[in-house]
Amino acid sequence: MLLSIIVPVFNMAADGNLEYCLNSLLAQTVKDYEIIAVDDASTDRSAEILKEYAQKYPDRFHALYLKQNRKQGGAKNAALEICQGEYIGFVDSDDWVMPDMYERLIALAKENDAQIASCDLGYVYEHTMKMGRRIPGMDPKNTGELNPEKRKGLILESGALVTKVYRRELFFEPKLRFPEHMFYEDNAVGTELFMRAGKVAYLPEAMYFYYQRNVSTVHTVSEEKCRNRMEAMRIMLRKAREGGYFDAYRTQLEYKFTRLFYLSTLFSYMQGSQKKRIGFISELGKEMKRTFPDFQENSLYKDCTDPEERKMVSVQQKSTKTFFLYYQLLWSVRSWKRGKRGTCVPEPKG
Secondary structure (H helix, E strand, O other): OOEEEEEEEOOOOHHHHHHHHHHHHHOOOOOOEEEEEEEOOOOOOHHHHHHHHHHHOOOOEEEEEOOOOOHHHHHHHHHHOOOOOOEEEEOOOOOEEOOOHHHHHHHHHHHHOOOEEEEEEEEEOOOOOOOOOEEOOOOHHHOEEOOHHHHHHHHHOOOOHHHEEEEOHHHHOOEOOOOOOOOOHHHHHHHHHHHHOOEEEEEEEEEEEEEOOOOOHHHOOOHHHHHHHHHHHHHHHHHHHHHOOOOOOHHHHHHHHHHHHHHHHHHHHHHHOOOOOHHHHHHHHHHHHHHOOOHHHOHHHHHHOOHHHHHHHHHHHHOHHHHHHHHHHHHHHHHHHHHHHOOOOOOOOO
8 A cells, every 4th residue: 555644633622623634534636545543542523423434434544433532643553553654644533634745745755765755734724725825844955865964953943743744664664653642742752763774755736734723732832742852853853862972963953852842841841831830930940951061162053942931940040940930920020011102012922
């Protein structure tokens, strides 16, 4: 079989989200492919919808039903155990794709003898086939036959897992699986996939529709999800050490760890969490310092991190209580300025 498309599903029955996704996959122009949708112990009608599709399209559509919720990583792993495709693609169950996306990506991969082929995605806010704001899938200079410089670039900016097709051997020779029972599972294995690949191909065209919902993983902030992101970065470092490429790419891995483990967690937590704990922020800062004691001297950190963020990080590394008060005072002043001037004042990134 040429292609396996894996779709993790959890509580996507509302508003026709799941059907819109699955219909876009059934409309693919590529020949010889299978769709494997995995219900991750949903509590709505998602499992029933999958059963309907499996009965209607038995030659192309396969449904798996997990008894316990294992998050997206567990659902993906369950599908990987039975998939038959020479190429593998992943789609989130509230997103959808262009009809010719997989046909074109596989053709691109074959033409370039590439183990990974990527396109761009577009943000959309309703069910439509009109592409929204385009987000590049990767930097063109990091494509083609991979060398150390290109791999450095891919560690820093590899794009989304869902905009790509992967040769089967990347997940099976040797076996590679996603961490389960956690969010941000893609962050844990993305770097490893590019270390295993020899060539990468890129089509700078948006063909994946990334649906923006207020309840999606990236739009809600909780301590649990922050800890999941932290764990994903620990796994990334562990795989780098086990794979023997940590020392060669230390600068890039250190900065990626700093950005996702520490900066994204710190500022998203402070900005979006309803219940903020000083203890959690203190724990975060201490682990960052233990893992990379000199991370503030990293050249990429100095060049790529917003100066205001670097200032706040410096404060947090010295005193979490001072950082906490400073951050809240800063937000209070900015809220007052927005109300007084009626303009948008730049806010801390997160």
